[in-house]
Amino acid sequence: MKRVLPSLFVHTLLVLGAIVTLTPLLWMVSASFMPAGQASSFPPPLLPTRPTLEHYVDLFTRLNLARDFANSLLVTVSVTLFSLIVNSMAGYAFAKLRFSGREAVFRVLVSAMVIPAQVGMMPLFLMVKGMGLVNTPWGVMIPGLAGVFGIFMIRQFAQSIPDDLLDAARIDGASEWRIYWNIVMPVLKPILVTMATFSFLSSWNDFMWPLIVLSDDSKYTLPVALANLVGEHVQDTELMMAGSVLTVLPVLAVFLVMQRSYIQGVLMGSVKG
Amino acid sequence: MSHMTSERRQARAAWGFLAPALVLIGVFFFVPVLAGFVMSFTDFDIYAIGSPDTIRFMGFENYRQVVTDPEFWRALRNTLYFVVVGGPLSVIASLSAALLVNAKIARFKGLFRTIYFLPVVTTMVAVAIVFRYLLHPKYGLVNQALGFLHVGPIDWLGDPHWSMPAIVLLAVWKNFGYNMLIFIAGLQSIPEDLYEAAELDGASARDRFVHVTLPSLAPTFLFVGVMTMIGQFQIFAEPYVMTQGGPLRSTVSVVMLMYEQGFRWWRMGYATAIAFVLFVIMLIATLIQMRLQGEGRKS
Numbered sequence: 423m424k425r426v427l428p429s430l431f432v433h434t435l436l437v438l439g440a441i442v443t444l445t446p447l448l449w450m451v452s453a454s455f456m457p458a459g460q461a462s463s464f465p466p467p468l469l470p471t472r473p474t475l476e477h478y479v480d481l482f483t484r485l486n487l488a489r490d491f492a493n494s495l496l497v498t499v500s501v502t503l504f505s506l507i508v509n510s511m512a513g514y515a516f517a518k519l520r521f522s523g524r525e526a527v528f529r530v531l532v533s534a535m536v537i538p539a540q541v542g543m544m545p546l547f548l549m550v551k552g553m554g555l556v557n558t559p560w561g562v563m564i565p566g567l568a569g570v571f572g573i574f575m576i577r578q579f580a581q582s583i584p585d586d587l588l589d590a591a592r593i594d595g596a597s598e599w600r601i602y603w604n605i606v607m608p609v610l611k612p613i614l615v616t617m618a619t620f621s622f623l624s625s626w627n628d629f630m631w632p633l634i635v636l637s638d639d640s641k642y643t644l645p646v647a648l649a650n651l652v653g654e655h656v657q658d659t660e661l662m663m664a665g666s667v668l669t670v671l672p673v674l675a676v677f678l679v680m681q682r683s684y685i686q687g688v689l690m691g692s693v694k695g
Numbered sequence: 696m697s698h699m700t701s702e703r704r705q706a707r708a709a710w711g712f713l714a715p716a717l718v719l720i721g722v723f724f725f726v727p728v729l730a731g732f733v734m735s736f737t738d739f740d741i742y743a744i745g746s747p748d749t750i751r752f753m754g755f756e757n758y759r760q761v762v763t764d765p766e767f768w769r770a771l772r773n774t775l776y777f778v779v780v781g782g783p784l785s786v787i788a789s790l791s792a793a794l795l796v797n798a799k800i801a802r803f804k805g806l807f808r809t810i811y812f813l814p815v816v817t818t819m820v821a822v823a824i825v826f827r828y829l830l831h832p833k834y835g836l837v838n839q840a841l842g843f844l845h846v847g848p849i850d851w852l853g854d855p856h857w858s859m860p861a862i863v864l865l866a867v868w869k870n871f872g873y874n875m876l877i878f879i880a881g882l883q884s885i886p887e888d889l890y891e892a893a894e895l896d897g898a899s900a901r902d903r904f905v906h907v908t909l910p911s912l913a914p915t916f917l918f919v920g921v922m923t924m925i926g927q928f929q930i931f932a933e934p935y936v937m938t939q940g941g942p943l944r945s946t947v948s949v950v951m952l953m954y955e956q957g958f959r960w961w962r963m964g965y966a967t968a969i970a971f972v973l974f975v976i977m978l979i980a981t982l983i984q985m986r987l988q989g990e991g992r993k994s
Contacts (some may be wrong), residue, residue, distance in 0.1 A: 440807060440811070443814060510962060545731050568715065585848075630932065645818055685812075
């Protein structure tokens with residue numbers, strides 16, 4: 423009896439917390455299958471009386487959200503791959519190559535992390551505009567192509583690579599590029615997977631910068647398209663929920679698959695950051 | 696291969712490896728930040744985009760206007776509400792979740808941890824839309840649930856007194872899982888013998904929490920507090936999507952005001968000044984928090 427009560431208490435709270443956490447997401451999914459108008463009835467229904475796919479069909483046909491989905495995917499995958507290579511090259515150089523000025527340059531980069539992105543946003547927009555990249559995927563991608571946080575995390579991980587391994591390859595006559603690509607990259611794989619997950623999620627979910635750069639709805643990423651759609655279709659609860667499901671599903675799927683390495687990354691960034 | 700050439704070869708390779716990142720960060724981060732600083736002292740506006748020769752240097756005029764603009768103070772007050780009310784609530788939610796998931800008797804720890812973390816990875820725009828409907832005064836599930844407790848109905852998004860609490864609710868739900876993870880790691884790093892020693896001394900569960908758990912978590916509190924606050928000062932998508940800053944401008948945040956001034960009215964010099972004022976406020980708030988929590992740790 424003495425054991426059962428605390429256990430009951432803890433598990434009741436855990437389940438209550440899970441219900442509160444999951445309800446918005448489950449309701450979103452449920453409402454997306456409700457016939458138009460059902461979600462706005464009293465008392466609010468939890469489940470569709472007559473499940474329908476009409477809103478998803480609507481999204482892909484009339485509202486052309488497949489195009490925005492493709493835009494999001496293009497931007498997200500490109501930023502992820504590009505930043506992974508650029509950041510890993512820099513992180514490795516900071517961790518393992520000897521050159522004068524290494525600590526100074528690294529310190530400048532790390533101290534720049536305290537500067538919020540907004541202070542450079544207007545000039546950055548004007549630069550992107552000057553380069554003719556407003557309203558293009560390139561314009562959306564530009565701020566994410568390289569990042570101090572990514573370099574920092576990869577440097578942290580790369581420091582554990584033994585120097586002997588690299589020196590042995592040098593004695594064998596391997597070029598520095600070859601050492602990076604054939605020896606360092608395979609060792610960095612766990613952190614690269616983590617950073618790829620981080621980058622995918624943050625790029626997919628990003629809102630403010632794409633909102634600024636994109637003005638033509640054929641170029642919108644999903645979050646921008648969704649924010650725009652809710653302006654015209656605020657009464658169409660079920661349709662908006664279908665759009666939200668479509669937006670959230672890819673990131674939830676990526677997270678669930680990559681969970682372990684993602685969580686390790688969060689902890690690594692907090693312990694050493 | 697002599698030692699000398701190897702050193703030099705390595706240095707040259709290093710700069711080669713660094714070049715792409717340094718050029719990108721330099722051109723697309725440092726240059727805009729410096730340009731923004733200069734811009735904040737000019738009257739850069741919509742005419743300047745077409746003909747840059749109309750730009751005039753105005754000294755501190757933008758900054759003077761920012762600090763005398765009632766709109767700015769309103770936005771700052773809303774943002775500070777979010778920081779001061781939302782911050783502690785979110786940290787309490789995170790710590791509670793961490794304590795529950797980490798409890799010795801808890802089962803299915805991994806499952807609960809995953810569930811609690813799910814909102815963190817969702818898209819803010821999408822969940823802000825979901826919350827718009829959940830908070831609907833008549834058809835929303837939140838008021839329905841409160842009705843069972845004989846509370847409400849509350850006009851969350853229509854009443855200026857409830858619109859900021861609504862945004863806090865969304866943000867706490869969305870973010871508590873992140874700090875929960877960090878608290879779990881902090882809890883797991885507390886040595887077990889501290890608890891055993893306290894138990895031998897006859898300390899109750901509550902004593903152990905106050906005298907062992909909380910002090911041991913001090914560094915975690917500092918990290919979580921500072922990072923949460925920095926994120927909250929930059930709140931934008933939540934009000935932009937859920938309330939459009941309304942009702943009666945009760946949820947306009949500083950970054951949202953900057954966005955409106957810069958990208959809706961194209962008053963870019965003024966908008967940049969807002970951004971720098973926010974930056975300075977964030978720096979000061981961070982230093983205060985580090986000082987306060989640093990002292991708390993010593994005593």
